[in-house]
Amino acid sequence: MPRWGMVMDTRRCIGCHSCTVSCKTENEVPLGVWRTHMRYYEKGVYPKVKRHFFPVICDHCEEPPCVEASENNGVGSFYKNDEGVTLIDYEKLKGRTKEQIQVETQAAIESCPLEAVFVNPNTGLPEKCTFCAHRLKEGLVPACAQSCLGRVRVFGDLSDPDSPPSKLLAKNASRTLMPDDDGGGSGVYYIGLESMLIDYEMMEGGKATDPQDFESGKISQSTGPAFMGWTPKTKVHRHKK
C-alpha cells in the first residue's frame, strides 16, 4: 500500500498561485474558501528586503486532530484511508441534523492548526484537501502538484525510497509543520524553510503573521483566512532510510 505524501521544495516557489487556482478549478471550490493557501512574507529593512512564498496544504497527518474531533463530536465522518489520505465520508453525515453536522464540523475546524478544514458555503458541509483522491485513484498526482510552475510540490509514495519525494527527503534537510510529529507521521514535508524562518523568529514561536496583516494588505497577496494567531512551529524532519 502506498503512503501518499508531498514534499514542498520552497526554494523553487515563486508565489505564482498556479496551485491555488488549479485546486479551485479541479475541485470546484466556491469563492471564499480554499483547500490550499499561498502565504507571502516580507522580511528585512530597506534596502535589504526579501519576500518568501509559503504554500500550505492539509498535512494529512498520521494522527489527524480533525479525525479525533469528528469522532468525539459526531459520527466520525473524518477518517484516514489506508493510503495515508485524510478524507471525509459524506455518507456518514446523511441523516444527521443540520445542528449535529455543524457541531462536528466546527470541532474539526477548530482542531486543525493549519485551518485546513472549512465549511463549503454552497453545501453547508465540511470540506478539506483530499490530495485529489479522485485523481490518485487513476494514477494522477494532485492538481496543485501537476500545475506548479516551479515544481515545488513533489508528490508520491513516501514508503517507496525511490519515489521522487523520498529521494528529495533523503538528500535535503526538511521540516514538518505539525509540532507533535516525530518526523515520520506527516504527509507534507518542507524543504527550504530555514532561510524563510530561522532569521525571522518563526522557529522560536514568533508570530508568523498577524491576522491584521491579511486584512490590511500588509502581505501583498495571500489566499485564505489569516492564521488566527497560529504560529507555525516547525520541527526538523529526520528522514527514515
Next chain:
Amino acid sequence: MGISRRNFMKLGMAAGVTIALNEKLALFARAEDLGLGGGGAAVGEDKVTGTKWDKVVPYTCLVCNIEDGGIAFVKDGRIRKLEGNPKHPSTRGRLCGKGGAGIGHVYDPDRILYPLKRVGPRGSGKWKRISWDEGVSEVAAKINEVLKKGQPNEIMMKYGRDRTGGATSRFMNTLGSNTSVNHTSVCESSKKIGMEPTWGPDIESPDFANSKYIITFGANILEAAYFHNPLAQRIAEGLVDNNAKMVSFDVRLSNTAGRSDEWFPLFPGTDGLVALAMANVIMQEGLEDTEFINDWCNYSASDLKKYLTQYTPEMAEKYSGVPASDIRRIAIEFATTKPAVVFTYRGPCKHLYGSYNERSIMLLPIITGNIEKKGGYCLPRGMGWNQPEPKPQAGHEPSFLSSPPDFPLARHKVSHLVPFWIKDGKQKISVYFNYMGSEAFTFPASSVWGEVLSDEKLIPFSVTFSNQMNETTNLMDIVLPGVSYLERHDPESMPNSLFPWLGIRQPVIKPLGDSIEVREIYKMIIHKVDADGSKGMKQYWNFKDGEDMLRQHFKGIKGLDEAGGYDFLKENGVWPIYGTLDPATGRMVDKSGLEIVAEYGLHMKPDPNGKVTVKGEKRAGFGTADGKINIYAKGYEEYGFNPLPVFKAHPWHWDEKGNSKLKGDGDMVLTTFKWNIHTQSRTQNVKILLEIVNKNPAWINTVTAGKLGIGEGDLIRITSPVGYVVAKAHVTEGIHPKVIAISNTMGSKFGRYATASKDGKPGEWGSIDDPDLKNIWWKAEGVNPNPIIPVSVDPIGGSQGWYDTVVTVSKAKSGDKFGDTQVDNAKHYAFYKEAMDYAYTGKNHRKMHPEVKVGKLPEPTLKKGH
C-alpha cells in the same frame, strides 16, 4: 486499460499523466486519453468519484500574451478545467494562475453575448439588443459612406491584443485603410527599437535554466513580462538545480526582486546608467570578451572601452543611489561567472529615452560574450505561417496616426498620442473600430481617450468587438461581440522558449449565446460592404469558417504538412513535438530519457550568403543590415540621436548639475506594475483571480511614510501635474523612498465581480448567472492611476514614459473618499505638447543631444511604413 500501481511507482510520480503498461516513452498516456481526472468530492475509499470527461481539447492561452499551450477538459458541454499542454516545449504541462482561471472569461456572468446598440448618449450605459444583421448592416453602411468619398483612411482600427494572426490587418487592407493603431507604445516599443537596430529581433530568449548568473533590470519575470510562465519555470531550475545567482535592479520589491539573492533598489530611469557603469568596470578590469566584440560588433573593443570611461560607478551612484562598490562588485561577478544573462522586460524602456536604456543594458551580455551561449542571452526562436491567397494590398495613403512623421524611428507607432492628434485635426476619423483593448482605461491620459471617444464630432461612429462591458466598450455606438479565447480559431507562435513551435486556438466549446469569433465578423462586414461584388473585396474573405481559414494559414509549411498539417495541430495543439514530459522532473525528454537540447550559436552557423566572416568562414550573423551587432546605430544618428548607448537624465527629475528636483518629502515618482494575477484590464471579472487580488494600494516606503505621517491603510492623495487620485497606502520596506507604486490592474467600475456587487442586478447582455456571485466576500478597492499619468514619449522608440511621472503624496484631505479622481484634460494637452518638443523635430531635441554632431536633420515626411 491495465494501469497498475506498481508500474506507476516504478516509472516515478505521475505528474498529471498516467503511465500505462507497454507504452513507448514517446507515447505517454495522458489524462485526457483516459478521459479521467477532475472534480468531485471524496466520498469514501471505494466511493471516490471523479469526472469522466466528454472531451479534452488542446488550445493556446490568451489571458495574457505569453501564448502557453493548454488543454481544456469539457463535461456536459461546460469547460471545467484548464491545464498546461504536456506536449508543448515551452509550457511543459503547467499553466500559471491566470491561465488556470481562464474559465472565468467564458462564464463571466456579465459577458456580452449578443450585439448591442446604444440608445442613450455615449457613456450613459443604455443599450438595446439588435440582431447581427442589423449591426453588420449599419457598420457596412457607415463604411460605404466613407469609401464613397474615396477616403478609406477615415476608417480607424484601434487594437490591443490582436492575435488573429493576420485577420485584422487583412480587414483593414481590404478596406484600403492604413489607419491601424496598435498599443505597443504603451507596452515595450522602446525595448524593440533599442534591440532591433542592435541585433535584429525585438526580444531576447534568456536561457535561465542553464545560467549561473542572472541580472534583471526592471523585469518582474517571476510574475509577468514576456514570457512569465515558461521563463519562471526555468528560473526555478536555474536557481535551484544549477545554483545560479539572481540579482535584481528594481524600484520596487517585486516577487522577482523578493526572490533574488540581492535586490538593488534604484531611482527610476537609471537602469541604463548602472549598466553603462558596469560595462565600464568590466572593460577597465579587462574582463570583456575582446574577440567576440571585435569579431561580431561594428564598434571596436578599444573604442568602446574609451567611450565607456565617462560612466563611472560614482556617476551611476549619484543618479541611481546604488552604491558604487556594489556596482563594481556585481559587474565583476557578472563578467567572471559564466554563463550569465540579463533580462529587461519591460521597466528600463518605459522612460523618456528608454531606447538608450535598453541598448545600454544590452552591452552587458554582448561585451562578455554571452550571446547565443547555453545559459546566456539568446536570439528568439519563432515560427510563422502563410496568409491565405489572394492577399489584399495595403491602402494607398499613409496615415498620420499610424505613421507619425515626427517619430520616424518609432516603427511600432506612438499610439498614446493618437487622441491628441485627433483633437488637433491631424487626421479625420469617421469610423472607429475597437478590438481587444480598453484605451479609455489602460492608456496614460485615459481621461483624454474618454473625452475623444465620447465626442461625436471627433468620432462620428464607433464599433467594438469587445465582449466585456468596460470603460471603453461603454463609450461605443455598436457592440458586435467577439468570443473568448476558448471559443475561436487563431494560428499561434511565440518565441517563449528556445524551441520554436506553431500552435492554434480552436473552439473548445461552441461560442456562447449569440457571439461570433472576430474573423467571421470581419468577413460578414466585408460581404455586406461589397454586397454586389463591385469592390472586389470578397475574394480576400472566401474562407468557409474559422477552421477553413486556419487550414489555409497552415498549408505549405515544411514539416507540418508531412506531420498531418492542420489536423495534427487540431489534435495536439502544438507542432513540433520535441519530446515527452518526464513526470519526475518536469522537463521534456527524448526517447532515451535525456532532456531535449536547444541549438545555440545560431549566428555562427556557416552560411554562404552570410555577411560576416568569422574565423575564415561566412556566418549567418544577426538580423541587421551588415549582419553584425550594431553597438553603433547609424539609423539613430541620422535623426540627431546618439548612435551609441548613452544616459540622459530626465529634466523632470534632475537639474543640469545632476541634483534631484524632488526636494520635498512628498515629492516622488509614480510607477505602475503588473502582478502575477492580473493583466491590465481583462481579468477584473475573472472571479478566481479577483478573490486573490482585488485591491491595488499605493506602495510607499516606511521611512517616507513616516515623514508624511502616513500609516498602513491610510487614505492618501497622489497629485500629479494633471490631477489627483485618492488611494490607500501600503507602507512597506520594499520600495525606493522616492517612488510610489500602484498596480495598473484594478479600478474598473464594470462587472459584478470587479465591483464586488453580490446583489447587483442580473447580467444584462445574455450571460447565464453564476451562483458563486453570492459568495463574493471581498470589497472592491481598486483605483485606476492612469487618468493622472500624463503622456510622455521616448522620441526614438515611441514608448510612453510610464515610470517618470513626478507626484506629490500627502495624507488625504478632509472630505476625500477612496477612489476620488480629479483630472484636467487641458493639462494633459500641455504634456502632449511637451512630448512633441522632445521629438527630433521639436525644440528640445538638440539641447538634449549636445554631444551629437549632425548637420541638417531630415524633414518630417508622412509616408507608409510604420
